[in-house]
Amino acid sequence: xxxxxxxxxxxxxxxxxxxRLLAVSxxxxxxxxxxxxxxxxxxxxxxxxxxxxxxxxxxxxLSTVLYAASTxxxxxxxxxxxxxxxxxxxxAGVLVTTSALVSSMFSYQMTANVWVGVFVSLLVTLAVGAxxxxxxxxxxxPSFIITLGTFLMLTGLNLGFTKLxxxxxxxxxxxxxxxxxxxxxxxxxxxxxGDVTLKVTVLWWFGLVAVATWILLRTxxxxxxxxxxxxxxxxxxxxxxxxxxxIGLYLGVAFAAWISGQHLLFSYDVVQSGExxxxxxIYIIAAVIGGCxxxxxxxxxxxxxVGALIFGMTSKGIVYAEWNPDxxxxxxxxxxxxxxxxxxxxxxxxxxxx
Amino acid sequence: xxxxxxxxxxxxxxLAAVLGASLVGxxxxxxxxxxxxxxxxxxxxxxxxxxxxxxxxxxVTHSGEGDTFWDIVQKGAKEASAKDNINFLYSKSDEGQxxxxxxxxxxxxxxxxxxxxxxxxxxxxxVVKKAVAAGIPVITINSGSAQSKEYGxxxxxxQDETVAGEAVGTELNQRGKKKAVCVLHEQGNVxxxxxxxxxxxxxxxxxxxxxxDGTNMPDVQxxxxxxxxxxxxxxxxxxxxxxxxxxAVRAKETARSKAEIDTFDLNPKVAAGLKSGAxxxxxxxxxxxxxxxxxxxxxxxxxxADMLGGGLPVLTGPQIVTQxxxxxxxxxTKRGTR
Numbered sequence: 001x002x003x004x005x006x007x008x009x010x011x012x013x014x015x016x017x018x019x020r021l022l023a024v025s026x027x028x029x030x031x032x033x034x035x036x037x038x039x040x041x042x043x044x045x046x047x048x049x050x051x052x053x054x055x056x057x058x059x060x061x062l063s064t065v066l067y068a069a070s071t072x073x074x075x076x077x078x079x080x081x082x083x084x085x086x087x088x089x090x091x092a093g094v095l096v097t098t099s100a101l102v103s104s105m106f107s108y109q110m111t112a113n114v115w116v117g118v119f120v121s122l123l124v125t126l127a128v129g130a131x132x133x134x135x136x137x138x139x140x141x142p143s144f145i146i147t148l149g150t151f152l153m154l155t156g157l158n159l160g161f162t163k164l165x166x167x168x169x170x171x172x173x174x175x176x177x178x179x180x181x182x183x184x185x186x187x188x189x190x191x192x193x194g195d196v197t198l199k200v201t202v203l204w205w206f207g208l209v210a211v212a213t214w215i216l217l218r219t220x221x222x223x224x225x226x227x228x229x230x231x232x233x234x235x236x237x238x239x240x241x242x243x244x245x246x247i248g249l250y251l252g253v254a255f256a257a258w259i260s261g262q263h264l265l266f267s268y269d270v271v272q273s274g275e276x277x278x279x280x281x282i283y284i285i286a287a288v289i290g291g292c293x294x295x296x297x298x299x300x301x302x303x304x305x306v307g308a309l310i311f312g313m314t315s316k317g318i319v320y321a322e323w324n325p326d327x328x329x330x331x332x333x334x335x336x337x338x339x340x341x342x343x344x345x346x347x348x349x350x351x352x353x354x
Numbered sequence: 355x356x357x358x359x360x361x362x363x364x365x366x367x368x369l370a371a372v373l374g375a376s377l378v379g380x381x382x383x384x385x386x387x388x389x390x391x392x393x394x395x396x397x398x399x400x401x402x403x404x405x406x407x408x409x410x411x412x413x414v415t416h417s418g419e420g421d422t423f424w425d426i427v428q429k430g431a432k433e434a435s436a437k438d439n440i441n442f443l444y445s446k447s448d449e450g451q452x453x454x455x456x457x458x459x460x461x462x463x464x465x466x467x468x469x470x471x472x473x474x475x476x477x478x479x480x481v482v483k484k485a486v487a488a489g490i491p492v493i494t495i496n497s498g499s500a501q502s503k504e505y506g507x508x509x510x511x512x513q514d515e516t517v518a519g520e521a522v523g524t525e526l527n528q529r530g531k532k533k534a535v536c537v538l539h540e541q542g543n544v545x546x547x548x549x550x551x552x553x554x555x556x557x558x559x560x561x562x563x564x565x566x567d568g569t570n571m572p573d574v575q576x577x578x579x580x581x582x583x584x585x586x587x588x589x590x591x592x593x594x595x596x597x598x599x600x601x602a603v604r605a606k607e608t609a610r611s612k613a614e615i616d617t618f619d620l621n622p623k624v625a626a627g628l629k630s631g632a633x634x635x636x637x638x639x640x641x642x643x644x645x646x647x648x649x650x651x652x653x654x655x656x657x658x659a660d661m662l663g664g665g666l667p668v669l670t671g672p673q674i675v676t677q678x679x680x681x682x683x684x685x686x687t688k689r690g691t692r
Contacts, residue, residue, distance in 0.1 A: 055462055055464075058462060060461075061459070061462040064455060064458045064459055067455065068452075159541050168544070169541065169543070169547060170476075170544065173476070267451070267477075267480070268454075268476040268477040268479070269479075270475075272450060272474055272477075274540075275450060315452075315455075316456075316459050318445075319445050319456055319459040319460070319463075320459060320462070320463060322441075322443050325444065326420075329419070
């Protein structure tokens, strides 16, 4: 900034000469939030199902919806961060299953305390995340291709190893082993508050959203994520550690996959090796409905949570409304397009009024 | 404007042409008209035959998208519901976690009866017990005969997959087969594994498993072709689902193999194939019965506290179907009830 002020431009309120120091009205601030479009959408979906489905507004139904949303939401948070950083992870869906399988089979085969398996599973999952991030850095290939490869390899490993180790396509039961009950408390318990049953995954989900939001808005690493996603070359030029940021993001996805996988294991005690395929797209859908841009550099963690909530409300709302489930995917697709259009429109409006 | 109008005119002319062509160029065979005529002949669904209150029954299955088998199960359930004055709800998911959530949603709705499949028994354990605890009568169908009682279900209706597989092995022996391939189209499906291991148990020849990707038909065909080309000694191929039998027949023709194609489950193509001799035999588990009986039994339970099975599963199969019964079954498969 030079000391001579530029000719006054009509900038609306509080024209201080530097647009970065403008006092922005709260409404403007709201319009600039990535998740605004999805919040409007979520309210619309909620009102819609409240009207068409009698049972939707019961406390028990709402806790079912929240649980459904949390199982998607836990993964949607780091996937959203990754997308803000301009990358994809198509292996996230099966990585959840991998995490559950490793944990269960390691404990069972080693006859170890269940917590040992849980810890080993964390290491393995993080290793897969690091593998994705390293490969991205080393090969310079698009992350879409790399994680597509990881996705296929993991799908095969899940089936192959399970069959090799247990002789079946699902794992052995570990519910009678030491540590199972305490691990179940952490990953798959229920809290009963009055007549509301809250699954512990909902707490994990809210916790992850809070942490991710704090990272994005209040830390240096958050700034790096936006910078790397917006323009990696420019970010590198001003000294942002691009490689470390990307690997960190993939580790984040791996960590959430570990939580989700442990939840699967301790809820159901036996893991089916073929599951998880296709969920990676649902995480991405939740992030996109929540305002993340496919091209990176824009989005929010709260948005991904709202996207997951919309997914939960739709998938269960259709059941409460007694509709034929054959139409669910159609609704999901239509909602994705509508949300993306709404987000784009809100973003344009927000930029135009700046 | 003028251009827009010619556009409208062109569309109008095109529509008229299509309509005219469809009126002139009628097909005297097949098509919807023939199907409607068949339907009119065999209309089983009518008004409710009972005067019990309108109860709501929910069915939650592990079916994937667009599965013919589950279509027939649903048909049976719907026709029984029409007779028994039942409001019938159906939902499905092939992910254990999602299926459990759907059962939870049915509990939230306070349904009067629940029908579930236990393909992923451990994922369904807690939620089925919860339904029983909430006072909802539960019947399990199709898969999970081993767990049904333990989880508190009233009875189980289905086919024991191991028994069905054993029946296939015995039938192959009778037909003098020496080397067979069992085609598994869904990796990770426990029931499929049981079918193939059951068949291998009673089959005196050599039985090999071939894993294919059931969601990708061309790939299934290529895999079976490759298998038949590499091993000319194979004289029987057993597919685990009706749609795959036809694919196996094509693969056999391309590979110029002499193998006999046999299959689990029925559909119109399988019935036609049995009739023409392209297929050896089919093992039917009568999905229509699984849906129909589940609804009817729940109705009986609510109306009269009746239950079938005496604590043992009610078996709907295996029923071996050969060329002799094919003609009769062809109509029923076209109707979508076999």
